[in-house]
Ligand code: SF4
């Protein structure tokens with residue numbers, strides 16, 4: 489029963505406008521195989537729930553350390569980030585006076601996500617929108633992603649995935665059967681630079697991109713333009729040529 493397939497998400501946005509056509513309900517999956525140096529959602533990287541600390545909200549009161557039943561001591565100097573040993577009891581989050589701590593990572597079922605999306609169908613219809621899975625990396629929880637998208641498809645909702653493309657082909661191929669649109673990141677055309685900036689080779693990513701294009705999947709290649717990393721005219725040109733070479 490695919491409704492009961494569970495996965496870990498860290499956010500859900502009902503009013504996204506940059507994650508595919510129309511108004512989107514975007515679901516943020518936890519866990520990512522890449523380590524991009526520019527990652528704008530570091531709370532997505534770990535595949536497990538965690539307490540995150542917002543430095544700019546912290547007033548350095550020390551309350552989180554006082555109340556932690558595990559005796560986590562991370563306040564010398566003032567920095568509640570070192571929480572290895574944390575059992576996610578949530579006490580520090582409740583006690584923090586300034587909302588500087590949050591538990592990121594919630595276990596939900598595919599059925600819950602699909603039910604949520606179904607409530608938004610009138611907005612999707614009016615705007616030409618739908619549901620987008622992002623992260624983190626949705627293929628990192630491929631069975632859960634498949635279940636969510638299959639249920640949305642059954643309900644007539646347009647489905648999209650934002651992916652880094654770093655996944656076994658079999659997972660992408662299965663997901664393609666329930667995905668109307670792939671938003672596929674191409675971060676750097678050069679393998680050595682790709683390793684330097686993301687921690688992994690781009691070979692599998694390029695292979696998957698070529699195979700998805702060949703399979704006839706609807707696809708948009710996207711390039712996160714990062715100053716000093718992949719925004720030089722020569723790299724931009726090489727990225728475009730690589731996409732063309734692969735059939736985009
Ligand atoms: S309780 Fe909140 S505000 Fe106080 S030190 Fe901890 S994180 Fe900062």
Ligand code: SF4
Nearest residue numbers: 556574575577578580
């Ligand atoms: S969630 Fe609980 S165990 Fe984890 S750091 Fe906060 S108080 Fe300590």
